[in-house]
Amino acid sequence: MRGLFITFEGNDGSGKSSALETILNQLKNEGYDVIYSREPGGSKVAEKIREVILDKDNLGMDDKTEALLYAASRREHINKTILPALNEGKIILCDRYIDSSLAYQGYARNLGIDEVYNMNQFATSGLLPDLTILVCVRPEVGLSRIKKDERDLDRLELEKMSFHQKVYEGYLKLADKFKDRIVVINGEQSKEKVVEDIEKVLYPLLKKYQK
Numbered sequence: 001m002r003g004l005f006i007t008f009e010g011n012d013g014s015g016k017s018s019a020l021e022t023i024l025n026q027l028k029n030e031g032y033d034v035i036y037s038r039e040p041g042g043s044k045v046a047e048k049i050r051e052v053i054l055d056k057d058n059l060g061m062d063d064k065t066e067a068l069l070y071a072a073s074r075r076e077h078i079n080k081t082i083l084p085a086l087n088e089g090k091i092i093l094c095d096r097y098i099d100s101s102l103a104y105q106g107y108a109r110n111l112g113i114d115e116v117y118n119m120n121q122f123a124t125s126g127l128l129p130d131l132t133i134l135v136c137v138r139p140e141v142g143l144s145r146i147k148k149d150e151r152d153l154d155r156l157e158l159e160k161m162s163f164h165q166k167v168y169e170g171y172l173k174l175a176d177k178f179k180d181r182i183v184v185i186n187g188e189q190s191k192e193k194v195v196e197d198i199e200k201v202l203y204p205l206l207k208k209y210q211k
């Protein structure tokens, strides 16, 4: 039996992680066999790669190095966490996956969406999500939310406004390119409405899947 692989994507400050948490708890309460994971990270080696990628000491990192590190971390994550869970028939809700690489490295860093996609095909052996929930906010809205947070910003969040603008545009291009898989949710609505919109696309898929 194969489970379900659902990814959550969004630009910085979109609120995707908090919506994901609400949906995760809800599905658990409803008796679904659901697990949470995230990228970069999600397994032992992948978490170590995450530290290198997000470290503010590494500000001068080469763009291709960055893309390769995300892909390496993804491969570990797939082998150690995603595939075993899917083989056990579980539902995985994953905070970020391949579309983050396509939007951030492919489009915003100008490595090319197709080039980064091909490199990720090699890294993932072609594993794509069953559904991708893309929570989007205009970059100025996302950044103002992040700045209100007390926490330290990581290396990617410290990027210039023009970079965040490109990430946003990149995601919208992906939504257009992968219409069958990606559903766009307006992250500028209230949290309740964001969750409600996600439920509308998620539950029809879950219905086809046995609890």
Ligand code: TYD
Pocket (backbone or CB within 6 Å): 011, 012, 013, 017, 039, 040, 054, 070, 095, 096, 097, 098, 100, 101, 102, 104, 105, 154, 156, 157
């Ligand atoms: P994280 O703190 O996990 O961010 P968030 O709460 O925004 O999900 O940091 C992950 C950062 O890495 C985020 O800025 C997006 C970026 N990223 C990429 O650039 N490429 C990728 O393939 C992935 C998975 C993340």
